[in-house]
Amino acid sequence: MSGPESNEAETQAIRDLIEALEKHQVVLERSIAENSNWKMRLRLGIFQGLGTVLGATVVVSITIWLLGLATQWDPVKPVAERIIQELRQEGPAPEPNE
Numbered sequence: 001m002s003g004p005e006s007n008e009a010e011t012q013a014i015r016d017l018i019e020a021l022e023k024h025q026v027v028l029e030r031s032i033a034e035n036s037n038w039k040m041r042l043r044l045g046i047f048q049g050l051g052t053v054l055g056a057t058v059v060v061s062i063t064i065w066l067l068g069l070a071t072q073w074d075p076v077k078p079v080a081e082r083i084i085q086e087l088r089q090e091g092p093a094p095e096p097n098e
Contacts, residue, residue, distance in 0.1 A: 064084070064087065067083055067084055068080075068084065
């Protein structure tokens with residue numbers, strides 16, 4: 001099938017590939033332009049760091065609050081009280097003697 005139908009199909013396939021490549025080029029150019037803006041990247045980094053710190057603070061606060069509630073439940077009361085006591089200690093926890 002090396003007739004005119006084959007050539008037209010190949011030509012159309014090449015045109016489709018060129019069109020797809022041009023679309024990808026536009027996307028890549030936009031991506032490069034956005035990523036090369038150092039001010040935007042700095043802002044994003046600051047917000048990401050701030051979000052991480054705030055999120056960790058909320059998680060730790062909720063965990064401690066739940067431990068406080070757990071001290072009222074008899075099966076886990078000793079464990080919860082010990083964890084809260086260790087969290088209130090200043091400095092590193094003492095190492096157990098072997």
